[in-house]
Amino acid sequence: MSAWKALSGELDPDVRTFAERLRLVIDRSGLGVAAVAERTGHERADWDAYANAARPVPRSAVVALSDVTGADLGPLTAHWEHADRAWKRLLRERAVPEAPEAGTGTGVRPPEPAPEDVPADRADPVLPAAPVDPAAPVDPAASADPLDPADRTMRIRPVPSAREREPSAVPAPHPGSAAGRAPESGPPAARTRRRASPLLYVAGILGAALVVIAAVLLVDLGGTGKAPAAAPPPPATTTPTPAPSLPEGVRCTGADCGGLDPEDMGCGGPLATTVARTRVGAALVEVRHSEVCAAAWARISGGAPGDEVSVQSGTAVRVAGVLADGDGGAYTAMIPVASGGAARACATLSGGEDGCTGG
Secondary structure, X not given: OOOOOXXXXXXXXXXXXXXXXXXXXXXXXXXXXXXXXXXXXXXXXXXXXXXXXXXXXXXXXXXXHHHHHOOOHHHHHHHHHHHHHHHHHHHHHHOOOOOOOOOOOOOOOOXXXXXXXXXXXXXXXXXXXXXXXXXXXXXXXXXXXOOXXXXXXXXXXXXXXXXXXXXXHOOOOOOOOHHHOOOXXXXXXXXXXXXXXXXXXXXXXXXXXXXXXXXXXXHHXXXXXXXXXXXXXXXXXXXXXXXXXXXXXXXXXXXXXXXXXXXXXXXXXXXXXXXEEEEEOOEEEEEEEEOXXXXXXXXXXXXXXXXXXXXXXXXXXXXXXXXXXXXXXXXXXXXXXXXXXXXXXXXXXXXXXXXXXXX
């Protein structure tokens, strides 16, 4: 027998009951906490916390403990479900949402005021024109141009035409001078041809493009002469196979019945049979199976308030308890099974006795 620490008096009753159950299973197995931790794959500190009700126990640890010690998984899982619900309720009560304080932590800067209109006295001043020295000589070329020197440098002057460059525009020299002979004019026609050659090049490209477009349009309008392809046949529709009809009053079958009340779903009464039974103390524990609903559940009769009954198939477990104002009977919700032999019923009495069908 291990020397366990005393459990806190402030523990939830379901958490305390499950912790005591864990200690009892470990003591009956003859294994220490260290051996249980090594064989279940969980840390020694975790099992100390589980047995002292300091931490919620995962379901995997409960299943592993049942495999290592040979304890019945049904009653152990029933106690674990009650303790797990109590732990979740306790954690929800401890959780306190943190609400941000108003006006803090927003990280938003106050909007800056809109810029005011710039007054007239702050606008860029207009620089006065530079004074002109009357004694300075006046350049005739500069006085003839109405624009200032900066404007003259940025303006694109028109290129004089060939007619404007003819000798007639040049003032006639003195008749007796050597320059009185008529100057030889350049070949303006050649320059005109060179200027017009890019235009002809562009016009040729546009003409070729128009010919190609006209050919494409004529081919499309003429058609290919082939008959249009037939439309593909519509996909074949598969008629769903109707679900098997159920007897009147039956509202579920198979997996749809998992977790539901057998009486409410119409699976009880004449449609259910007892496939296994056993006695635990003064109580009778049965496995009830409905072939139509393909589901099973557990039932206890002659029990006392605080007694629990559970049904198990694989990892599926359903638990129910005997109420204080009842007749000593109770039944669990359904679990889907292929046959009644795949399920077994277990009971844990308030006096500490437990047992299951099938051994």
